[in-house]
Amino acid sequence: MSERILSVLVEDKPGVLARVASTISRRGFNINSLAVGPTNIEGRSKMTIVTELESVEQVKKQLNKLINVIKIVELDPDNTIESEVLLLKVSINKDTQTSVIEKASLSGAKSVDVGQDYAVFEMTGSSKDLDKLENLLKPFGIIEMIRGGRIAIQTKL
Amino acid sequence: MSEEKLSGAELVVRSLEYMNISTIFGLPGGAILPAYDPLYDSPIRHILARHEQGSGHMAEGYAQATGELGVVIATSGPGATNLITPLTNALMDSTPLLAITGQVASEAIGNDAFQEAYTVGLTMAATKHNYLITSAEEIPQVLLEAKHIATTGRPGPVLVDIPKDILNQKVEWIEPKLIEMPGYKPTLEPNPKMISQAAELIKQSKKPILYVGGGIIHSKANQELFELATKFKIPVVTTLMGRGAFPDGNELCFEMPGMHGNYTATTSIQKSDLLIAIGVRFDDRVTANPKFFAQNAKVIHADIDPAEIGKIREPEVPIVGDAKSVITGLIEKLADTDLNTSDWLNELNQMKKEYPLSYNQEEKGPLKVPFVLEELQKLADDDAIVVSGVGQHQMWISQHWNFTSPNTWLNSGGLGTMGYSLPAAIGAKAAYPDRQILALDGDGCFQMTCQELITASTENIPIKIVVFNNGNHGMVRQWQKIFYKNRFSASELTHHTPDYVALAESMGATGLRMIEKSDVKKVFEKMLEIDDKPVLVECIVDPEDMVFPMVPAGGSNDVVILNEDDLKKL
Numbered sequence: 001m002s003e004r005i006l007s008v009l010v011e012d013k014p015g016v017l018a019r020v021a022s023t024i025s026r027r028g029f030n031i032n033s034l035a036v037g038p039t040n041i042e043g044r045s046k047m048t049i050v051t052e053l054e055s056v057e058q059v060k061k062q063l064n065k066l067i068n069v070i071k072i073v074e075l076d077p078d079n080t081i082e083s084e085v086l087l088l089k090v091s092i093n094k095d096t097q098t099s100v101i102e103k104a105s106l107s108g109a110k111s112v113d114v115g116q117d118y119a120v121f122e123m124t125g126s127s128k129d130l131d132k133l134e135n136l137l138k139p140f141g142i143i144e145m146i147r148g149g150r151i152a153i154q155t156k157l
Numbered sequence: 158m159s160e161e162k163l164s165g166a167e168l169v170v171r172s173l174e175y176m177n178i179s180t181i182f183g184l185p186g187g188a189i190l191p192a193y194d195p196l197y198d199s200p201i202r203h204i205l206a207r208h209e210q211g212s213g214h215m216a217e218g219y220a221q222a223t224g225e226l227g228v229v230i231a232t233s234g235p236g237a238t239n240l241i242t243p244l245t246n247a248l249m250d251s252t253p254l255l256a257i258t259g260q261v262a263s264e265a266i267g268n269d270a271f272q273e274a275y276t277v278g279l280t281m282a283a284t285k286h287n288y289l290i291t292s293a294e295e296i297p298q299v300l301l302e303a304k305h306i307a308t309t310g311r312p313g314p315v316l317v318d319i320p321k322d323i324l325n326q327k328v329e330w331i332e333p334k335l336i337e338m339p340g341y342k343p344t345l346e347p348n349p350k351m352i353s354q355a356a357e358l359i360k361q362s363k364k365p366i367l368y369v370g371g372g373i374i375h376s377k378a379n380q381e382l383f384e385l386a387t388k389f390k391i392p393v394v395t396t397l398m399g400r401g402a403f404p405d406g407n408e409l410c411f412e413m414p415g416m417h418g419n420y421t422a423t424t425s426i427q428k429s430d431l432l433i434a435i436g437v438r439f440d441d442r443v444t445a446n447p448k449f450f451a452q453n454a455k456v457i458h459a460d461i462d463p464a465e466i467g468k469i470r471e472p473e474v475p476i477v478g479d480a481k482s483v484i485t486g487l488i489e490k491l492a493d494t495d496l497n498t499s500d501w502l503n504e505l506n507q508m509k510k511e512y513p514l515s516y517n518q519e520e521k522g523p524l525k526v527p528f529v530l531e532e533l534q535k536l537a538d539d540d541a542i543v544v545s546g547v548g549q550h551q552m553w554i555s556q557h558w559n560f561t562s563p564n565t566w567l568n569s570g571g572l573g574t575m576g577y578s579l580p581a582a583i584g585a586k587a588a589y590p591d592r593q594i595l596a597l598d599g600d601g602c603f604q605m606t607c608q609e610l611i612t613a614s615t616e617n618i619p620i621k622i623v624v625f626n627n628g629n630h631g632m633v634r635q636w637q638k639i640f641y642k643n644r645f646s647a648s649e650l651t652h653h654t655p656d657y658v659a660l661a662e663s664m665g666a667t668g669l670r671m672i673e674k675s676d677v678k679k680v681f682e683k684m685l686e687i688d689d690k691p692v693l694v695e696c697i698v699d700p701e702d703m704v705f706p707m708v709p710a711g712g713s714n715d716v717v718i719l720n721e722d723d724l725k726k727l
């Protein structure tokens with residue numbers, strides 16, 4: 001695996017996402033996923049950035065130069081729990097309805113809305129599991145899909 | 158604590174006074190007007206530029222000459238956008254700069270109001286950091302923080318954008334104090350383990366080279382560098398930004414390497430077995446194609462900016478820290494090591510004899526820039542500050558001027574900004590009214606910011622300007638000769654327009670002209686005599702002259718083009 005996961009603690013100040021995004025795009029870094037959200041600490045947000053091995057050192061160093069970036073930790077893949085959320089809307093008809101719902105639920109997705117000709121599934125899991133669900137439902141006609149970006153946490157203290 | 162309330166504008170001026178800022182550069186306009194009112198009563202000297210780009214370069218010149226913060230102030234919209242070039246320039250050359258810009262009123266932000274520009278967004282990639290003020294109370298604290306960020310670690314420009322309503326808001330002055338910034342803690346002290354490893358490599362090295370740059374000057378580490386080099390007899394090359402960090406003329410100084418560096422400096426790196434790189438960033442103008450750069454050398458790379466280390470070349474020994482501490486650490490660790498570099502120095506000196514920098518000034522022929530420079534240096538003060546434009550003349554100055562102390566050579570190295578010279582010289586002269594400040598400029602560069610000559614005259618800043626008039630964007634012409642079959646597309650300026658002497662006179666300066674060899678000394682003597690107003694000397698020089706040595710962009714430093722005949726190698 002040539003992917004690397006960075007957990008970036010930032011000050012929750014206006015423009016901080018723009019600064020991080022601008023640094024990444026300006027330097028032409030390869031970013032596979034970026035997700036931001038609040039943390040348990042007041043005034044601090046966390047970004048999970050998934051990048052490639054070859055750019056990871058420079059990404060770390062360049063982001064560290066940003067005044068609003070407090071700390072960057074590269075997560076050890078062996079001790080990391082990763083998760084991502086997905087919402088997916090797929091076409092169904094009388095013939096396919098049962099098999100679509102069964103397939104999705106066997107993959108770990110939850111059906112959150114089922115209409116006459118569509119079903120919406122929600123799933124959280126590793127991005128690989130989400131990929132699998134997507135591939136599984138592709139033949140039935142995916143109408144819309146959205147993923148929330150990968151977030152990760154170290155398992156050990 | 159005073160009960161008295163001050164406006165945001167008064168807080169700006171009071172904060173500048175509090176930070177001991179004595180001189181600022183700027184140009185007013187609607188959104189920043191409130192700040193100009195209290196400035197009227199302040200002891201701070203405000204120098205009114207004729208264009209915001211000029212004011213930015215003036216602040217840079219001030220900062221680069223003194224090593225202290227330069228301050229520039231501008232209005233919103235076009236005022237702020239005109240600052241983008243000097244801000245980027247300061248970012249590239251690590252110059253400590255504080256830019257204060259007015260912004261449209263808070264409630265108008267985002268509405269495309271008159272003279273609104275998204276200054277914080279536009280300058281995000283042009284500054285080390287920037288701020289948008291959201292309440293007047295913040296002003297003293299943010300300005301102090303901004304100064305701290307601009308002047309510490311790797312210095313750079315910081316911009317503070319202040320909406321007009323906040324400049325008018327009345328609040329109490331709260332004494333600012335530096336509080337810890339969780340995301341900003343520059344590493345100054347190097348890791349001792351790394352210093353030991355570096356010292357080991359130095360001890361084993363037979364052909365070490367100190368490859369040093371602007372970081373030495375920012376860190377004021379020139380004396381330590383001198384001790385390190387002379388005590389252990391290690392030869393030194395100084396990059397374009399590092400000229401003056403180690404004295405030219407010293408037997409260990411081999412001066413500038415790279416694209417237009419001298420043969421020995423460039424080749425010394427190629428032949429070296431150990432690069433001791435301090436305060437440099439392996440710029441492409443030094444390395445050419447990095448694949449072929451110093452292939453036989455191990456690398457010790459010390460820089461205050463961790464992001465520079467490993468960016469271009471992975472070093473054997475990475476050291477994050479301030480140059481002064483790094484060098485002091487190395488001197489201590491090396492203690493009384495006896496490095497035997499005499500063979501190596503002989504080799505380099507032999508090379509220097511074989512491949513000297515040269516030029517050919519004919520008695521009756523057109524003037525050559527290197528000759529004119531050498532004549533000028535004979536007459537100029539030892540502590541004169543030279544401020545260059547960008548182009549052929551810049552390379553010739555770096556090659557032929559003898560720089561013996563830091564902060565005496567100001568130029569736009571990283572960004573290569575034409576138009577830098579004249580305003581930067583004004584900034585330097587504002588800082589050092591008693592020193593000779595020589596703006597040595599190209600005709601193309603001069604035409605980019607020449608209106609600042611009016612600033613120099615009206616503000617009584619008697620700088621000396623030499624315009625090397627080759628009637629061309631000479632460096633562009635040189636490339637067109639070499640790479641574009643003499644097709645001189647849009648590089649000709651003509652020798653005759655403008656009339657530089659008349660232009661200087663019309664702007665309140667004295668204008669002089671030199672055309673032939675016999676003029677040079679006379680005219681320069683006259684130029685140096687005049688001290689009550691700016692003087693401009695138009696120096697008409699050979700348009701066909703080319704800068705050598707040369708390593709074409711992306712080439713290998715093993716193939717140095719020494720002269721026109723050598724171009725066949727390409």
Ligand SMILES: Cc1ncc(C[n+]2csc(CCOP(=O)(O)OP(=O)(O)O)c2C)c(N)n1
Nearest residue numbers: 548549550575599600601602629630631632
């Ligand atoms: C703002 C800007 N525009 C364009 C260039 C590209 N450029 C580099 S050198 C040069 C010519 C400079 O001409 P001049 O000032 O006459 O100097 P000379 O090379 O003739 O000594 C140009 C156009 C630049 N460096 N900066």
Ligand SMILES: [Mg+2]
Nearest residue numbers: 599600629631
């Ligand atoms: Mg020219």
